[in-house]
Amino acid sequence: xxxxxxxxxxIYLRGRQVETRNGKxxxxxxDPWLYGKPICLISPVLFDMYYEKNIxxxxxxxxxxxxxxxxxxxxxxxxxxxxxxxRAYQSRYQNTDDxxxxxxxxxxxxxxxxxxDHVTREKLK
Numbered sequence: 001x002x003x004x005x006x007x008x009x010x011i012y013l014r015g016r017q018v019e020t021r022n023g024k025x026x027x028x029x030x031d032p033w034l035y036g037k038p039i040c041l042i043s044p045v046l047f048d049m050y051y052e053k054n055i056x057x058x059x060x061x062x063x064x065x066x067x068x069x070x071x072x073x074x075x076x077x078x079x080x081x082x083x084x085x086x087r088a089y090q091s092r093y094q095n096t097d098d099x100x101x102x103x104x105x106x107x108x109x110x111x112x113x114x115x116x117d118h119v120t121r122e123k124l125k
Contacts, residue, residue: 016031017032018101019101022094022095022098023058023060023098027057028057029055034084046069046077050067051070061088
């Protein structure tokens, strides 16, 4: 059962909206918190080169943006990383919980149902 749930996790993450406040529930790489879409889609090579794929924004802030990549970054990638770090530090954070909501339906919409609809729609394509 867990294997099947992990298969739909990327679809669940696409439907998730996050209002980052303290960053404890916001995934740094996988949530659309900084650019309106996940950093892993904006900078896939940086994402692939980082060890911890599920780091939160809060954890990123705790280590002052000093993340350990699998190898040294070439200058153009280092510049891209510095741009992401600078943008992350320009965000305003609050001492309250992040707000997680569901973008594919209203408050009474079943998350399970809308994830299922998206999975079946992707299979039909």
